[in-house]
Amino acid sequence: MNLAVIGTGYVGLVSGTCFAELGNRVICVDNMTEKVERLNRNEIPIYEPGLEELVRKNKEEGLLSFTTDIGGAVRHSDIILIAVGTPETETGAADLSYVYGVAEEIGGTLDDSYKVIVNKSTVPVGTAEAVERIIQKRQPAAAIDVCSVPEFLREGSAVKDTFHPDRVVIGAASDRAAALLNDLHRPLTEQIVVTDPRSSEMIKYASNAFLATKISFINEIANICDIYEADVNAVARGMGLDHRIGPKFLNAGIGYGGSCFPKDVKALKYLAEEKEYHPSLLQAVNDVNEQQNRRMIEHLVRIFDGDISGLRIAILGLAFKPNTDDIREAPALKIIQELEEQGAKIQAFDPVAAENAKQIINADISYAETALDALKDADAAFLVTEWAECKALTPTQFKEQLNRPVVIDGRNALDAKALKAEGIIYHGIGRK
Structure with a gap:
């Protein structure tokens, strides 16, 4: 099939590249000339394992191309995927200006051939209908169906998730569009x-809100475990063996971040409130997450008897999760801000997200080249992102490099028993 993918962020670039790998001819469109030029030089603007190799391969085979010409891409394609951002507004609602802007452009370039337009972006209920109205206003005779095929990709494993999805969801108002999209996705899953x-x-x-709910729930349990000296890891294992609950997303820590969960929980809450329904559970999920990143600092303050001013803190990890350079809504950002406000000094390490962090963090912090360097002469270490290099640090390395033997594990990813045996003061989230 001939596909146009409008937007070359995580969703657009990964989806377009993977559809090309399946043998489709894919034109990826972006309005940023510099970005398109970089992609044509095989320079990938995001860190995503396996993506660069696939882009290079499919470009060489003539199945994947990049352009700023949205009109040409639309005219040469049977299916047009809209994969632009829907950022959060001040009210919590999704900003649909990019989606609607693309719809206007599509409407202005359509010919009389049948096209299926697909919203891949995460959008509020009713957006497909709104996009169709915009296009038909520009081109009343347009032979189109506007559909919704949401993505369920995880940053850091987006390529794998594309080729091995749990499911594909197709929202189509016509049998013709549904059949075409079924054919496109059938090689991926039944x-x-x-x-x-x-x-x-x-x-x-609903999917993202439910996963966020599991995270906030186990974090609430972890906070109660801290009070009663129970071990949340044991609690989560015991819960997860119940097949009605399952073990996934029961990893207690400092909360969720990234470009999806925080934004989508707030957007769903806004949609409900717009119709005068007040979703108490979604509010609680958001509230728990907003507070959770402070848990590491609360542990630190207790260890140092209420005063952390002048302390040097090693921050291990800046990205919101491993295997990505994405720092949007990353807990590290709020943690660093709070530490600075209390007078602490920061030395940070992240193997891929440091450059992105430097563009956002205005604080006077130093950046280490390795996880081990970040520990040197620090008064405490915070494990914020569970990168393999950070988890591989040994108890001996922590003890030898740190000025004071204090480790606070925001992801419960380190060996608590081994660290304590080395004489290190170890605090996890909800761990004994």
Whole structure:
């Protein structure tokens, strides 16, 4: 098939590249000339394992190309995927200006051939209908179907998730569009859910909100474990063996971040409140997460009897999760800000996200080349992102490099028993 993918962020670039790998001819479009030029030089603007190799391979085979010409891409394609950002606004609502702007451009370039336009972006319920109205206003005779096929990619494993999805959800109002999208996705999985566009749009929000709820729930349990000296890791294992609950997303820590969960929980909450329904559970999920990143600092303050001014803190990890350079809504950002406000000094390490952090963090912090360097002469170490290099640090290395033997594990990823045996003061989140 011939595909156009409009937007070359995580979703657009990964989806377009993987569809090319399946043998489709894919044109990826972006309005940023410099970005397109970089992609044409095989320079990948995001860190995603396996992506660079696939881009290079499919470009060489003539299946993948990059352009700023949205009109040409639309005219040469059977299916047009909209994969632009829907950032959070001040109210918590999703900003649809980029989606609607693309719809305007598509409407202005359509010919009389049938096209299926797909919203891949995470969008509020009713957006497919709104996009269709915008396009038809520009081109009343347009032969189109606007559908919703939400993505369920995890940053850091997006390529793998594309090729091995748990399911594909197709929201289509016509059998013709549903059949075409079924054919496109059938090589990926037999688990294809076909529904109407509104239900498809809600499936995406509901899925992310539910996963965020599991995270906030186990973090609430971890905080109670801290009070009663129980071990949340043991609690999570015991809970997860119940097949009705399952073990996934029961890893206690300092909360979720990134470009999806925080934004989508707030957007779903806004959608409900817009219709005068007040979603108490979603509010609680958000509130727990907003507070959770402070847990590491609360542990530190207790260890140092209420005063952390002048302390040097090693921050291990800046990205919101391993295997990505994404620092959007990363807990590290709030932790660093709070530490600075209390007078602490920061020396940080991240193997891929440091450059992105430097663009955002205005604080006077130093950046280490390695995880071991970050520990040198620090008064305490914070494990914030569970990068392999950070988890591989040994108890001896912590003890030898740190000025004071204090380790606070925000991801419960280190060997607490081994660290304590080395004489290190170890605090996890909800761990004994």
